[in-house]
């Protein structure tokens with residue numbers, strides 16, 4: 001991408017040879033650990049208690065997939081009208097082409113949506129899988145208690161599977177490191193709130209994909225360096241898009257790989273993504289763990305249940321958080337990204353749309369799509385029409 | 391000043407030239423497999439000071455002939471409000487897509503809905519069904535209006551609906567009643583889209599399907615709202631583009 005002002009190619013933020021290929025970067029990270037003999041556990045969701053896993057010296061690997069290629073294979077077993085994220089993840093597994101799955105010695109799964117839940121039953125036939133029963137009415141007082149119990153159970157599962165142990169001290173240290181990591185990530189995202197933004201969606205993705213599985217200790221120095229680089233960009237007057245590019249907040253289902261077609265269409269239509277609000281973007285780095293409570297597992301349970309996923313009901317926190325993001329990132333429009341057959345995000349879109357148009361007076365568009373390229377023309381028309389309506 | 395608008399749809403290309411906001415020239419042709427040559431042919435016949443391209447093929451034509459572009463949503467909204475200034479809702483059903491648009495009082499687009507990527511609920515659907523039933527597409531609506539009852543067609547998908555129709559014919563159902571049922575299934579889609587963007591007031595109906603009298607009657611009945619059809623409903627997008635070219 002070019003900067004208007006300097007008309008010079010911007011040096012990629014991470015500049016480590018993996019720019020634009022976050023999955024490869026993470027794979028490289030995991031290989032490093034594998035060589036050291038560290039165990040790897042596959043996870044599927046933002047609710048996975050990463051700090052617990054890390055406190056045992058185990059490395060988490062996200063198995064959510066974003067490629068259309070394995071979908072055909074998946075459809076030999078799964079119905080065609082299922083969320084492409086689920087089909088893609090499962091297709092990779094039965095094709096035996098997912099290096100992340102191959103490296104994972106066990107799987108931690110969460111009962112989020114029905115499609116994933118039923119897929120986990122199929123996965124458990126192939127690999128040792130622990131399914132965490134996720135409470136879905138987070139405002140009930142029992143919810144946090146139950147989630148804490150579930151985290152304790154997963155702890156036992158990990159201890160037995162990997163012959164590792166942890167302690168309250170180790171978990172507390174991991175929580176503190178994550179707080180620091182998440183605060184730095186929030187700071188990095190903030191560079192997109194500047195008008196025009198000094199960080200691109202691709203770079204935010206690149207950093208987020210690596211930061212998610214990394215421990216605080218590993219990633220904090222990297223993030224600090226990135227912040228220095230971003231400060232330099234501010235000084236040098238480097239930015240993305242044009243000063244009058246339409247600022248877009250994209251909320252909804254996780255976006256990655258082939259689904260990033262939406263971001264590309266947004267850019268081609270004269271927009272710039274300033275806030276990717278999903279589990280592959282900013283969502284998992286928000287919030288904070290309470291420190292020094294004496295019960296780090298409870299602190300963990302509390303913070304994780306605050307992730308505003310559409311599988312929760314009522315998911316009022318999503319709208320509250322969205323308001324905070326809108327205030328901060330000052331988008332001109334909001335796009336809700338819904339993967340085909342994701343009923344919870346799809347139904348919730350009605351509330352999100354009303355919230356955005358009535359309370360923030362911003363134009364709103366829901367996009368329902370999958371990983372194929374067949375609807376790019378249609379997406380272009382919708383997104384351009386949305387921009388025209390500003 | 392002479393302003394032109396060219397609407398490159400999936401089935402047809404329309405060209406409109408206006409002077410002082412009045413249409414002075416209009417022409418239509420098939421999009422075919424070579425929209426660039428088709429557009430070139432149309433453009434040869436006119437002269438203009440300003441032009442805008444719209445429709446599904448706008449990016450291609452815009453870059454080939456170095457023209458600015460706007461979406462068909464904005465073009466239809468502009469064209470419809472020029473013909474019926476009091477309307478705030480537009481329904482456009484063309485060859486391969488359909489859309490419902492609501493407008494602010496200023497004429498700006500407020501909300502819009504478009505059909506999914508398949509042909510269900512579009513002109514193409516009606517065309518295929520007319521053929522299956524042996525009707526001429528131009529008489530399809532009139533014939534459907536002759537039916538007293540309608541047969542319920544449950545499939546929205548063009549392929550499935552076609553086999554449903556074939557089995558209804560085999561059962562000996564009246565073909566006008568089947569035709570009415572098919573119109574009803576397009577109406578159900580269209581009303582769903584309209585209700586998502588606006589709840590009251592007149593509706594401007596544009597696109598080729600607006601020429602179908604059965605569609606207009608059934609829409610008005612079902613929604614209890616007035617349906618306004620411009621003289622040349624297929625030209626509204628190109629007309630809107632021409633108006634916007636001059637603004």
Ligand code: SF4
Pocket residue numbers: 044045046047112113253254279307309310311
């Ligand atoms: S969107 Fe929901 S189900 Fe998907 S990863 Fe995020 S929290 Fe988990």
Ligand code: SF4
Pocket residue numbers: 083084085086112113114115116253254311339341342343344345
């Ligand atoms: S996008 Fe929706 S349907 Fe797909 S895995 Fe996530 S919650 Fe489930």
